[in-house]
Amino acid sequence: MADGTSIPIGVMPPARSAARGGRSTMKRLAQQRSTTAFLLCLPLILLVAAFVVYPAFYAIYLSLLNKKMTGFVGLGNFAFLLKRHTFQLVIFQSCLFAVTAVVFKALLGFILAHLMHNLAGKNQRIWRGLLLVPWVIPLALSTLTWWWMFDPSYSAFNWILNALGFQSVPWLGVGWIARVCTITVNIWFGTPFFMIMYLAALKSVPEQLYEAAAIDGAGPIQKLFFVTLPMMRNIIAITVLFSLIVTFADFDIVRILTSGGPQDMTHVFATYAFQIGIQSGDIPLGAADSLFMFPILAFAAFFVLRGVTQRTKEIAA
Amino acid sequence: MSATTLGTAHARHIARRHSLHRQRQWALWGSYAALTVFVVIFLAPPFYTVMTSLKSSAEISAEQGNPWIVHHPTLANFWYLITYPNFQTYYLNSAIVTVLTVVISMTISVLAAFSLARMGFWGSQTLSTSVFLTYLVPPSLLFLPLFQIVGWIHLINSYWCLVLLYPTLAVPFCTWIMIGYFSSIPKELDEAALIDGAGYLQILWKIFIPVAMPGIIAATIFAFTVAWGQFLYPLAYLYTSNQMVLTVGIVSDLIRGDVFQWGKIMAANLLASLPPIIIYACLMDYYVAGLTAGATKG
Numbered sequence: 001m002a003d004g005t006s007i008p009i010g011v012m013p014p015a016r017s018a019a020r021g022g023r024s025t026m027k028r029l030a031q032q033r034s035t036t037a038f039l040l041c042l043p044l045i046l047l048v049a050a051f052v053v054y055p056a057f058y059a060i061y062l063s064l065l066n067k068k069m070t071g072f073v074g075l076g077n078f079a080f081l082l083k084r085h086t087f088q089l090v091i092f093q094s095c096l097f098a099v100t101a102v103v104f105k106a107l108l109g110f111i112l113a114h115l116m117h118n119l120a121g122k123n124q125r126i127w128r129g130l131l132l133v134p135w136v137i138p139l140a141l142s143t144l145t146w147w148w149m150f151d152p153s154y155s156a157f158n159w160i161l162n163a164l165g166f167q168s169v170p171w172l173g174v175g176w177i178a179r180v181c182t183i184t185v186n187i188w189f190g191t192p193f194f195m196i197m198y199l200a201a202l203k204s205v206p207e208q209l210y211e212a213a214a215i216d217g218a219g220p221i222q223k224l225f226f227v228t229l230p231m232m233r234n235i236i237a238i239t240v241l242f243s244l245i246v247t248f249a250d251f252d253i254v255r256i257l258t259s260g261g262p263q264d265m266t267h268v269f270a271t272y273a274f275q276i277g278i279q280s281g282d283i284p285l286g287a288a289d290s291l292f293m294f295p296i297l298a299f300a301a302f303f304v305l306r307g308v309t310q311r312t313k314e315i316a317a
Numbered sequence: 318m319s320a321t322t323l324g325t326a327h328a329r330h331i332a333r334r335h336s337l338h339r340q341r342q343w344a345l346w347g348s349y350a351a352l353t354v355f356v357v358i359f360l361a362p363p364f365y366t367v368m369t370s371l372k373s374s375a376e377i378s379a380e381q382g383n384p385w386i387v388h389h390p391t392l393a394n395f396w397y398l399i400t401y402p403n404f405q406t407y408y409l410n411s412a413i414v415t416v417l418t419v420v421i422s423m424t425i426s427v428l429a430a431f432s433l434a435r436m437g438f439w440g441s442q443t444l445s446t447s448v449f450l451t452y453l454v455p456p457s458l459l460f461l462p463l464f465q466i467v468g469w470i471h472l473i474n475s476y477w478c479l480v481l482l483y484p485t486l487a488v489p490f491c492t493w494i495m496i497g498y499f500s501s502i503p504k505e506l507d508e509a510a511l512i513d514g515a516g517y518l519q520i521l522w523k524i525f526i527p528v529a530m531p532g533i534i535a536a537t538i539f540a541f542t543v544a545w546g547q548f549l550y551p552l553a554y555l556y557t558s559n560q561m562v563l564t565v566g567i568v569s570d571l572i573r574g575d576v577f578q579w580g581k582i583m584a585a586n587l588l589a590s591l592p593p594i595i596i597y598a599c600l601m602d603y604y605v606a607g608l609t610a611g612a613t614k615g
Contacts, residue, residue: 037437044428044492047485052451062462062465111351116348119349119352130359131355134360134363136590140564141546142363144582145365145369148583154384156365197609200609245453251549269457270549273461274552277464301450305449
């Protein structure tokens with residue numbers, strides 16, 4: 001008994017002081033730890049602050065200036081743009097370009113992922129590799145090839161049309177055809193990305209769900225609508241919204257294929273901003289044009305972020 | 318009696334399995350047929366690039382016969398480009414810009430991801446979210462204010478401005494995937510190392526980087542892809558051929574007025590696409606895994 005009490009007495013005080021000392025060293029360690037953590041993030045913070053956050057605010061300031069950047073014009077640039085017929089075309093074409101291209105990319109990607117899913121592992125890798133080629137080549141370079149294929153005189157496509165007995169088509173010379181051409185190139189480039197995203201999602205759907213559905217007598221279409229699509233909903237949403245951002249802000253395709261022509265019918269926000277900002281030297285007006293993209297991008301970004309957080313929680317659960 | 322019913326049931330079962338098997342077989346052949354059509358369509362432009370690059374200027378300007386096939390193949394275009402000083406400069410500039418971008422981006426994002434995934438500090442959660450939002454900012458949104466900023470620091474018409482700006486495009490996504498990979502490493506591993514007296518940088522260098530190698534490869538490929546293929550920034554900020562990189566160099570050098578040297582353009586196109594194609598061919602699995610695990614791009 002005496003031993004029983006003496007031992008704790010003999011041990012407790014140093015233990016308590018050790019604990020107290022431990023707490024303060026722990027606190028110091030934690031402080032040190034968060035300082036180190038902050039220092040490790042500092043390059044990232046500086047980079048983003050200097051070349052993303054600051055330019056974003058500077059863009060707003062720029063857009064309020066006159067062409068020579070000597071005086072404020074308030075919202076004059078925005079009002080000027082909105083009244084211009086060319087800019088109305090730009091808004092229309094940007095939306096048409098982004099929405100049509102994303103819908104087709106999503107559909108084709110979905111079909112391709114399903115076809116690919118039927119193949120066995122090793123074959124699947126080879127076919128997937130082949131179909132990823134459009135996405136691997138830098139877009140600016142592959143668009144050059146498309147430009148050459150759309151050439152009016154001796155082009156790849158017109159030769160086929162002529163061989164089949166049709167008239168040559170002035171691919172990039174007529175407004176609506178040129179619009180379709182730019183969208184086609186974007187679909188060609190972006191579909192493989194949708195395919196791999198959907199393929200990964202398809203692989204994560206548990207096989208038992210399909211077996212259970214089959215036992216309940218579900219056909220292929222019912223399986224698609226009641227098993228596959230609900231299971232992939234989140235990935236589909238993230239991919240579509242993400243692609244909407246990238247497609248909406250696309251520059252390379254339109255710049256190389258048409259430079260906005262014919263009659264400014266294929267201009268999108270990015271190429272128009274380049275034309276007025278860099279080529280005509282009216283940087284404030286170009287900045288204002290770019291800023292018109294912002295609401296749509298922010299809207300899509302908000303939902304992408306929500307989808308990604310949801311998905312992280314799902315994976316963690 | 319019972320034996321015969323059993324027998325027919327068995328036969329029916331076999332027949333059903335047989336038909337299921339046949340159905341699968343048909344689905345497989347159908348998939349192959351459809352995929353073949355898709356592959357032919359999707360690979361037509363690269364195929365046409367290769368064919369044109371093998372044609373002589375005379376063959377292209379003759380406008381005779383099937384343009385999809387080369388009649389008198391020649392390597393003259395490739396030889397012209399390899400010995401053409403401007404093209405060598407573009408290739409070298411692209412390589413310098415890309416290597417530096419990859420090194421800078423990976424250093425920044427690995428350090429930040431380690432801190433955000435493991436250490437944390439006041440506001441680190443907000444920072445992770447803003448990193449992801451930064452990733453969603455497209456280059457075409459900010460290139461005009463950046464034009465002014467690049468002018469202030471006297472880097473207009475110098476490829477060093479690309480070394481400075483490309484990391485802003487690569488770092489957010491690289492950090493994002495690295496956070497994912499680092500978070501998946503069991504906490505016991507670094508706790509054990511901490512108890513053994515290792516410092517944080519030691520833990521990062523000796524444990525996290527080796528274990529998260531697949532993520533590092535994926536992020537490196539992403540940074541490479543961005544730096545090699547970007548078109549808007551070099552087009553807006555560079556204008557003399559000694560500073561140009563491949564993407565703009567090919568467009569502005571080989572297209573002079575209305576004279577299109579298509580054979581040379583396509584050969585240059587092919588030579589410039591070679592590094593990404595080789596890298597993807599070797600490391601595609603890592604990249605696809607990183608991409609589908611982390612987030613999205615396309």
